[in-house]
Amino acid sequence: KQEVTQIPAALSVPEGENLVLNCSFTDSAIYNLQWFRQDPGKGLTSLLLIQSSQREQTSGRLNASLDKSSGRSTLYIAASQPGDSATYLCAAQGGSEKLVFGKGTKLTVNP
Amino acid sequence: SAVISQKPSRDICQRGTSLTIQCQVDSQVTMMFWYRQQPGQSLTLIATANQGSEATYESGFVIDKFPISRPNLTFSTLTVSNMSPEDSSIYLCSALPIAGGNIQYFGAGTRLSVL
Numbered sequence: 001k002q003e004v005t006q007i008p009a010a011l012s013v014p015e016g017e018n019l020v021l022n023c024s025f026t027d028s029a030i031y032n033l034q035w036f037r038q039d040p041g042k043g044l045t046s047l048l049l050i051q052s053s054q055r056e057q058t059s060g061r062l063n064a065s066l067d068k069s070s071g072r073s074t075l076y077i078a079a080s081q082p083g084d085s086a087t088y089l090c091a092a093q094g095g096s097e098k099l100v101f102g103k104g105t106k107l108t109v110n111p
Numbered sequence: 112s113a114v115i116s117q118k119p120s121r122d123i124c125q126r127g128t129s130l131t132i133q134c135q136v137d138s139q140v141t142m143m144f145w146y147r148q149q150p151g152q153s154l155t156l157i158a159t160a161n162q163g164s165e166a167t168y169e170s171g172f173v174i175d176k177f178p179i180s181r182p183n184l185t186f187s188t189l190t191v192s193n194m195s196p197e198d199s200s201i202y203l204c205s206a207l208p209i210a211g212g213n214i215q216y217f218g219a220g221t222r223l224s225v226l
Contacts, residue, residue: 043117046215
């Protein structure tokens, strides 16, 4: 049974800082790894999707990496801004298209 | 991409009653899912809503408690039946667009409080 863990549970940083969020999964037989952002009252927004054959994906200030063999993924946020404050969730997708989520990292970027 | 409208956005209900949550997608999708997010917890898949057939439930979730309908390719409902305070959660629907590249799109969620 797939289990996804995210560390840290919460993170508070000053504006402008670069930061890394961590995600680990127990079953390396994944189809892809997805990072989402959750804002209160606004559901989830997909940020990046890394296929199992890929090592990383980039979108703007965000870069996500995937190491299947070690069961790890990281989300790197460059030059953080107050608008980045949200809860970040990673989810592992198996062949059935079901997503298994971690509990998330609550990020606060202070002006 | 897909835009998912979910309603109600929140509700406060009495113990023993039922609530039906609606999920409408603005384009045809292959699969629709229902998740529950309990306070401080991760999202947990309740079931996959199958078009024209019975939903596929995950371990720990049963049809009598969470009946699901999906009458067409763009609409689904989840009912939370005979509610108790333990059902207080955020319920989210998601969908996989036909041409979406495996990215799941989510509704804004329904925040349910049961008294």
